[in-house]
Amino acid sequence: MDFVTFALERYNYWIFITLMMMGLYIVIARGNLIKKMIGLNVFQTSVFIYYISIGKIDGGTAPIYLPDDLKARTAHAGDHAPSLAGKSEMGAGALRPDESLHDGFDLAGNDLASLTAPAERPDAAAIHAAPAGGANDILAAPALTIDGPGAGADLAHQAADILYSNPLPHVLILTAIVVGIATTAVGLALIVRIREAYGTIEEDELEAADDIAEFGHIPHKPGRAA
Amino acid sequence: MNLAAQLPVLPIIIPLIAAPLTILLPPRRLKGLLPYVFATLVSWIVFAASAALLHSVATAGPISYHMGDWAPPIGIEYRIDLANALVLTLVSGVAALAFPFSYASIRAEIDDRQLSMFYAMALIAMVGLLGVVITGDAFNVFVFVEISSLSTYALVALGAARDRRALTASFNYLVMGTIGATFFVIGLGLLYQATGTLNMADLKIQLAGESNRMVEAGFAFILVGMGLKAAMFPMHLWMPNAYAHAPSAVAVFLAATSTKVAVYVVIRFIYTVIGADFDFAGAAFNWLIAPLAVAGMMFASIVAIFQDDLKRMLAYSSVGQIGYMLLGVSFGTEQGLSASLVHLFNHGLMKGALFMAAACVVLRLGTQTCAGYAGLARRMPLTAAAFIIAALSLVGVPGTVGFISKWQLLAASFDSGRPWAAFLVVGASLLAVIYMGRVIELMTMREGAGGRTKEAPATMLIPLYILVAANVYFGLNTEMTVDLAERAAVALMGDAR
Numbered sequence: 029m030d031f032v033t034f035a036l037e038r039y040n041y042w043i044f045i046t047l048m049m050m051g052l053y054i055v056i057a058r059g060n061l062i063k064k065m066i067g068l069n070v071f072q073t074s075v076f077i078y079y080i081s082i083g084k085i086d087g088g089t090a091p092i093y094l095p096d097d098l099k100a101r102t103a104h105a106g107d108h109a110p111s112l113a114g115k116s117e118m119g120a121g122a123l124r125p126d127e128s129l130h131d132g133f134d135l136a137g138n139d140l141a142s143l144t145a146p147a148e149r150p151d152a153a154a155i156h157a158a159p160a161g162g163a164n165d166i167l168a169a170p171a172l173t174i175d176g177p178g179a180g181a182d183l184a185h186q187a188a189d190i191l192y193s194n195p196l197p198h199v200l201i202l203t204a205i206v207v208g209i210a211t212t213a214v215g216l217a218l219i220v221r222i223r224e225a226y227g228t229i230e231e232d233e234l235e236a237a238d239d240i241a242e243f244g245h246i247p248h249k250p251g252r253a254a
Numbered sequence: 255m256n257l258a259a260q261l262p263v264l265p266i267i268i269p270l271i272a273a274p275l276t277i278l279l280p281p282r283r284l285k286g287l288l289p290y291v292f293a294t295l296v297s298w299i300v301f302a303a304s305a306a307l308l309h310s311v312a313t314a315g316p317i318s319y320h321m322g323d324w325a326p327p328i329g330i331e332y333r334i335d336l337a338n339a340l341v342l343t344l345v346s347g348v349a350a351l352a353f354p355f356s357y358a359s360i361r362a363e364i365d366d367r368q369l370s371m372f373y374a375m376a377l378i379a380m381v382g383l384l385g386v387v388i389t390g391d392a393f394n395v396f397v398f399v400e401i402s403s404l405s406t407y408a409l410v411a412l413g414a415a416r417d418r419r420a421l422t423a424s425f426n427y428l429v430m431g432t433i434g435a436t437f438f439v440i441g442l443g444l445l446y447q448a449t450g451t452l453n454m455a456d457l458k459i460q461l462a463g464e465s466n467r468m469v470e471a472g473f474a475f476i477l478v479g480m481g482l483k484a485a486m487f488p489m490h491l492w493m494p495n496a497y498a499h500a501p502s503a504v505a506v507f508l509a510a511t512s513t514k515v516a517v518y519v520v521i522r523f524i525y526t527v528i529g530a531d532f533d534f535a536g537a538a539f540n541w542l543i544a545p546l547a548v549a550g551m552m553f554a555s556i557v558a559i560f561q562d563d564l565k566r567m568l569a570y571s572s573v574g575q576i577g578y579m580l581l582g583v584s585f586g587t588e589q590g591l592s593a594s595l596v597h598l599f600n601h602g603l604m605k606g607a608l609f610m611a612a613a614c615v616v617l618r619l620g621t622q623t624c625a626g627y628a629g630l631a632r633r634m635p636l637t638a639a640a641f642i643i644a645a646l647s648l649v650g651v652p653g654t655v656g657f658i659s660k661w662q663l664l665a666a667s668f669d670s671g672r673p674w675a676a677f678l679v680v681g682a683s684l685l686a687v688i689y690m691g692r693v694i695e696l697m698t699m700r701e702g703a704g705g706r707t708k709e710a711p712a713t714m715l716i717p718l719y720i721l722v723a724a725n726v727y728f729g730l731n732t733e734m735t736v737d738l739a740e741r742a743a744v745a746l747m748g749d750a751r
Binding site for chain 2: 048052055061064068071072075078079082196197200203204207210211214215218219221222225226234238241
């Protein structure tokens with residue numbers, strides 16, 4: 029039972045390992061060069077997933093520096109609520125709220141709410157239920173709860189405790205993704221040239237053509253159908 | 255902000271900027287001289303910078319250069335000690351000879367219109383290799399490995415103008431190379447997960463005393479990934495075809511540098527990052543690296559005997575020579591490591607010279623089969639003489655660099671209590687006598703098909719003879735290579751502790 033929990037807790041590694049093995053298998057077992065390329069891509073993608081998953085922290089938000097953002101917002105919250113809304117929306121739009129971001133904003137929103145006005149704290153479940161509502165949640169929280177500039181310092185202090193995902197593996201893997209794209213491009217370009225030169229992209233036919241060029245005939249190799 | 259302080263970054267930044275500029279130079283005006291001369295000048299500047307670095311490191315100790323002035327371990331660090339200064343000098347030195355060498359050869363072998371692209375790509379391949387060597391950041395190694403590999407795939411594929419098999423060779427290289435690089439990244443990921451850092455020196459500190467399965471798995475992935483790039487014995491299958499069908503000038507540069515750089519990375523990770531006293535690395539030495547090194551030495555040398563294609567034979571010989579280097583590493587002693595580094599440097603010199611001679615023959619006789627070398631001593635005496643000296647160096651005749659590195663390896667194997675290794679080294683050298691002797695016999699004893707042929711142009715002969723002279727010079731005057739390698743080995747072992 030312990031082992032099952034142990035294995036299940038590490039499900040991201042299972043995804044990574046399965047994809048990796050599938051990719052490697054395709055590269056080795058398939059004779060068609062395009063399929064080999066696809067296998068190579070699956071293999072590389074598995075590593076991307078691995079890197080991304082090790083950088084993710086449970087409940088962590090996107091690693092974008094929030095405290096200043098919050099301070100600015102709280103300083104003007106009292107008199108400029110509408111313009112604040114516009115600003116935050118802009119910020120959220122630039123962030124492209126994906127799932128992890130969404131969680132992070134929920135967290136921040138909840139903290140703010142509990143700090144300043146527990147009575148009016150929005151129900152956490154309701155926030156989670158709101159579809160793709162990261163921007164709305166965070167807007168709702170300060171607008172409801174913040175009374176004046178006085179709360180700014182506390183809020184900034186509180187915001188420093190926001191949990192961030194580790195950005196470094198993500199940045200690293202962005203580099204690796206670019207490398208992967210370049211590799212795929214070079215590989216596909218080579219396949220085009222191979223097709224022009226040989227008229228086929230099946231590995232066994234290519235080998236046969238090379239053998240004929242080298243020995244003048246297809247040498248008998250054990251295990252290969254004639 | 256003087257230039258000397260920025261010296262460590264110059265070998266990278268200059269060719270990196272020069273490469274796109276090269277593409278802009280007209281390939282067909284003035285017989286393509288513009289991109290050629292430009293790239294050659296760049297390679298000389300890079301060599302000058304590398305030599306200056308080597309000098310500075312040898313006299314004043316390791317240099318740590320902080321990229322963009324961000325201090326490590328957060329910022330990327332270029333760290334140059336004796337070990338990588340030596341490899342840096344080898345790579346840039348071979349490049350400084352291979353670029354001037356390439357002109358006549360490459361113009362005969364590829365389409366004129368591709369000339370600018372070719373030189374741009376060659377510069378990028380050089381940047382990649384230099385970057386791998388110079389950086390002190392583990393992830394940076396991956397990036398530079400891929401920079402050099404991607405341009406190398408394209409360079410190998412350029413051989414298609416002469417032989418379409420270059421395309422399949424390049425594709426196989428791409429698949430294997432990508433798998434290798436990806437394995438390397440997985441290994442880095444595991445090490446990062448265990449430590450939270452990517453700076454090599456910092457990794458070493460964080461890993462001290464750590465010996466869990468994650469670190470072991472990371473080390474294994476890195477070893478396999480770089481083993482693939484280094485053509486370590488059972489993972490060498492991409493190499494013979496890639497070297498045989500690549501344009502001759504490309505083969506010169508790759509054979510002399512690319513696998514050596516991968517071996518350097520293996521050494522760097524074993525000693526500087528993991529630490530040789532790490533139990534697992536010790537086990538890997540005895541049960542993985544040493545047996546594979548020996549198998550590579552013997553097996554690849556035997557296969558080399560039966561090759562008809564001369565370049566393919568040289569490539570198999572390289573697989574065997576990589577075996578020598580790894581064998582030295584696997585002793586886990588200062589002497590063994592120093593022998594490896596010396597051989598790494600020396601092998602670059604001899605394989606560079608051999609492939610250059612082969613390129614001269616391809617240019618004038620249009621053949622790279624062993625049979626085509628019959629009577630070469632009469633047909634192209636200068637090229638044949640250079641080939642013979644380099645071949646003797648490969649075999650390990652006294653007075654050449656091959657003797658020095660093998661002597662070091664023998665001494666190291668006896669000193670570390672592994673006399674069997676010494677016998678195997680001698681045995682593999684005897685195999686080298688057979689495969690090189692076979693070609694020398696053809697060149698000197700047999701009658702060739704044609705009469706005397708024009709020698710290769712001076713742009714090819716001069717670099718060839720400079721390399722041959724280096725083979726003899728460093729064989730007689732071992733002060734520079736052996737002393738530096740010994741000091742580098744001591745420093746690396748010091749790192750490991």
